[in-house]
Amino acid sequence: MRIVFNRSYLCCGCKRRVASADAAIAYRGCCICSDCYGRLDRVSPKSTFEAKGIVEFVSAAFYYTEMYRSIFLEYKFWDMEMYGHIIGIALREYFSSFSELGVYDFIAPVPLSSRRMKQRGFNQTDIFAQYISQAIDVPVRHCIKRVRDEMAQSTLSAVERAVNVRKAFSCSEDLSGMKILIVDDVFTTGNTMNECAKALCQAGAEKIGGAVAAYVYRKQNLNIPLPRVMSEKYRKHTVIYHKGT
Numbered sequence: 311m312r313i314v315f316n317r318s319y320l321c322c323g324c325k326r327r328v329a330s331a332d333a334a335i336a337y338r339g340c341c342i343c344s345d346c347y348g349r350l351d352r353v354s355p356k357s358t359f360e361a362k363g364i365v366e367f368v369s370a371a372f373y374y375t376e377m378y379r380s381i382f383l384e385y386k387f388w389d390m391e392m393y394g395h396i397i398g399i400a401l402r403e404y405f406s407s408f409s410e411l412g413v414y415d416f417i418a419p420v421p422l423s424s425r426r427m428k429q430r431g432f433n434q435t436d437i438f439a440q441y442i443s444q445a446i447d448v449p450v451r452h453c454i455k456r457v458r459d460e461m462a463q464s465t466l467s468a469v470e471r472a473v474n475v476r477k478a479f480s481c482s483e484d485l486s487g488m489k490i491l492i493v494d495d496v497f498t499t500g501n502t503m504n505e506c507a508k509a510l511c512q513a514g515a516e517k518i519g520g521a522v523a524a525y526v527y528r529k530q531n532l533n534i535p536l537p538r539v540m541s542e543k544y545r546k547h548t549v550i551y552h553k554g555t
């Protein structure tokens with residue numbers, strides 16, 4: 311007699327147990343089911359958004375809308391590390407077609423403060439950086455350091471965010487002439503990424519781009535030229551331009 315195990319996975323979106331055939335991405339006992347995966351708002355392939363300051367652009371795999379947000383918040387604040395791998399696998403899929411990002415010398419993840427690293431036990435951005443690294447074949451280098459523990463950005467207004475992260479990062483390596491892709495979890499105002507970029511440029515970096523898991527649509531991005539390819543839902547609202555066009 312042959313015993314067949316029907317493996318099931320707990321979906322990080324709807325919290326249902328689903329059979330492996332219904333899991334779009336599975337990692338250990340967790341998955342995202344096909345329904346929930348379909349409800350994630352994806353960014354069109356190879357799209358780039360306007361960033362802030364000296365960061366030339368930011369690319370993102372998802373828009374920060376309801377389904378992504380619910381999974382991400384549990385990942386980040388309830389320490390659901392497995393969810394990070396599920397998002398990470400989705401990022402690897404998205405960025406593997408973005409070969410243009412292969413021109414970067416290395417990926418620099420935005421670091422967590424040591425206090426939050428102790429609380430959480432992992433840096434969510436590190437996990438994303440590893441998967442993006444696999445996708446574009448660019449190594450990860452932890453060259454950005456936090457010089458002080460600021461407050462969590464998510465609790466602050468846009469103006470407070472800008473003040474909060476000012477001079478929060480440093481880099482003590484020689485990065486002369488380097489092209490660096492900064493990886494963060496979510497892009498909201500771009501302040502954090504820009505402050506990291508300043509630290510890297512002070513260390514000699516020449517070109518800075520950004521890649522994030524999710525991009526937050528913001529009102530002030532209205533009325534900027536439309537992208538060439540994008541989802542219908544965001545056609546009226548989102549600012550995207552395409553690299554090299």
Ligand SMILES: [Zn+2]
Pocket residue numbers: 321322323324325326342343344345346347
């Ligand atoms: Zn689901």
